[in-house]
Amino acid sequence: MANIQDKISTYPDFIEPFHVDFNNRVFPGVLCNDMLNAAGKHSGQRGWGIPDLMKEQHTWVLSRFSVELNRIPQLGETIDISTWVAGAIRLFTTRFFSLTLPDGTPLGYGRSIWAMINTQTRKPADLLTFRGGELLNWIVSEEEKPCPISDMRTLRIRNATPARQVQTYYSDVDINGHINSMKYVEHIVNLLNHEQHTRGIRRLDIAYKSESYQGDVLSLCTEWEQDDEVLLVDVKKPDGETAVQARLTLFPRD
């Protein structure tokens, strides 16, 4: 059984010039990408990365991802991204994140839910028995390491109306030809207007429902859950099936 220092890893993340928006704040898609990279490094360093699992015909699939910020990191800052496994049930594991300044000041937190699938059968693996349940050894409890970010509330999208159609190209897809999870964030966040981006996104929740592919024209439909503050987004594929749903919670007006 690993002790807690062995279970949590921290990766410094420098906010680069071309990775900030017109407010000099990191693009949401870039920050989420950096968090997923931290997750990849953390799991890889423990033999549980996607390349490791691939050798056993398995891979991780991101199901839900949330990030909530006190303040958006800015150009030139180096932040520390810490991540750890926070739980596992049969078909899903939870991974938490904290974002801090080098002096320890918290900037925000993240939580994510992952399934593992068999790359041949596409069926989910039982995480409690895969590799003899070794994953459980990596779990850090909430008592050991708190992560004060609430669970993603269910996304109930009832009356979303079409807002934009997005073409997908080469730069949108990953090794599997699927639209990559962070490119959805970019397209979704592009829906906001100048004033909304000036306020900034306080919290992003995103749920991955089904795969879409290069060339798919995505229909982005939107609905305000709370006027001018919480926007729901339904990303539909050409056949009408939902690929991704998201909730963007903005910082309040001054």
Added chain:
Amino acid sequence: MANIQDKISTYPDFIEPFHVDFNNRVFPGVLCNDMLNAAGKHSGQRGWGIPDLMKEQHTWVLSRFSVELNRIPQLGETIDISTWVAGAIRLFTTRFFSLTLPDGTPLGYGRSIWAMINTQTRKPADLLTFRGGELLNWIVSEEEKPCPISDMRTLRIRNATPARQVQTYYSDVDINGHINSMKYVEHIVNLLNHEQHTRGIRRLDIAYKSESYQGDVLSLCTEWEQDDEVLLVDVKKPDGETAVQARLTLFPRD
């Protein structure tokens, strides 16, 4: 006068999972971004970065950028990006790049041309007299450090035909509200088809002509300079003025 070790800096660059394409090779826009970041660090560490110049109401403007590769870096590789100042005339300075594997194997080279402008007047500065000509101290000669990549040949685009219109959004623009130089690369590279991306881009040349802004619909016009191997791209703004021109040279068919 600095000695040569002080004039050249090398930055390791890890090729991340969401930064590779369907071939597991780094996206061209990501690689160019990483090279520009290396340039930013190199100049910043010598007091010549954009934040330093801003304090004196000046900034760097990228005019031309070329990169030529023997092989495209792949997922999981860490490459070394080295960069140095290679020359200066009155209104322009040249910056070179080399890309190598950690064992020293060359992967490719880059060259770029920059102007410095006064942020108030938008007029170019005289680099030979700015700060008493101190920039000249940083120059590394071709004898000291060779950079075997040819100069960008003039882009003569005569018969380009419209290929695609691209909307520009929040994620396309930088702190100044201009479409950022690396997003042009992304849009341009998206013009290639699956077979062309499978071969890959051996060399990219890009010339920045005039600024475009968020909301501008860009017209991408193309013309084969050499059939199926060298593509010219003219990126026009809504008023018909050229924002950017590029040449994509593909790896030959097997």
